[in-house]
Amino acid sequence: MNIPDTVRAKARVYGAQRWLDELPSIVAGLAADWSLEIGRVHESATEALVVEATAAGGMPAVLKLLVPREGDHAVHEITVLRLTGGTGCVALLREDVSRGALLLERLGPSMYDLGLPIAARHEILCATAARVWRPAPGSGLPTGVHKGQWLVAFIERMWESLGRPGTRRTVDHALACAGRRIAAHRDADALLVHGDVHQWNALQSGDGFKLVDPDGLLAEPAYDLGILMREDPVELMAGDPYARARWLADRTGLDATAIWEWGVVERVSTGLLGRSIGMQPVADQMLDAAERIAAEHTAGP
Secondary structure, X not given: OOOOHHHHHHHHHOOOHHHHHHHHHHHHHHHHHOOOEEEEEOOOOOOEEEEEEEOHHHOEEEEEEEOOOOOXXXXXXXXXHHXXXXXXXXXXXXXXXXXXXXXXXXXXXXXXXHOOOHHHHHHHHHHHHHHHOEOOOOOOOOXXXXXXXXXXXXXXXXXXXXXXXXXXXXXXXXXXXXXHHHHHOOHHHOEEEOOOOOHHHEEEEOOEEEEOOOOOEEEOOHHHHHHHHHOOHHHHHOOOHHHHHHHHHHHHOOOHHHHHHHHHHHHHHHHHHHHHHOOOOHHHHHHHHHHHHHHHOOOOO
């Protein structure tokens, strides 16, 4: 089976070599259990093995097998998809938590494949993410506090394991921003957020778009817009980097500082992860942007 290089690399980062070795038999077992005809592998996938499938009756679908990692990631994704029910996020058709498997509706090309310009992407992504945001008390999803603490530990660990790239000032800037977002969390105000809103995770659905690959958090919605702050780092730094945070805040009515600070944290964590799995040149672009921002723009928008 042709497993994309990025999926292989990410599985090794998470210590999931056994999962890689067993993937062909896992897919075969699911095909038999769910009466699926297995099609092509999606080469652009990064978080999971994603293959086209045809279900009984000829219904087009997608089989997704999540890379095993720390925590209940499969349960969290399934929870988000159940809560959204095909609104804002892809529809869930079947699941098998023990095998980290989801059968999903088949959507169209990603926003990345369609080549939409940044302004149009941000407009659509804000509107699509907002369809996900809703109260979800008792859902069992991790909170913004848990995510912030995880990101702090991840940044420290990855920075050391990669030989301390860049400056300590940049790491400290990211950790300080994470600390402020952790302190700002309020359970009573937290909403369901997707957790990874970007152009590769937005797929065409009819005349609109739906999000795939939700991480699933109970957090301030600004977290989702922080992801948009980490993306397109070259374009971000070509002008005033605060301008994007202010535009996202104006578009959604959210706090620009919260959006900015989550962006700082995500830019460093994703840049380090990207460097560890060979996701270039964007990983180095993110880290370069993080270095420049830590040196010149620490005050916030």
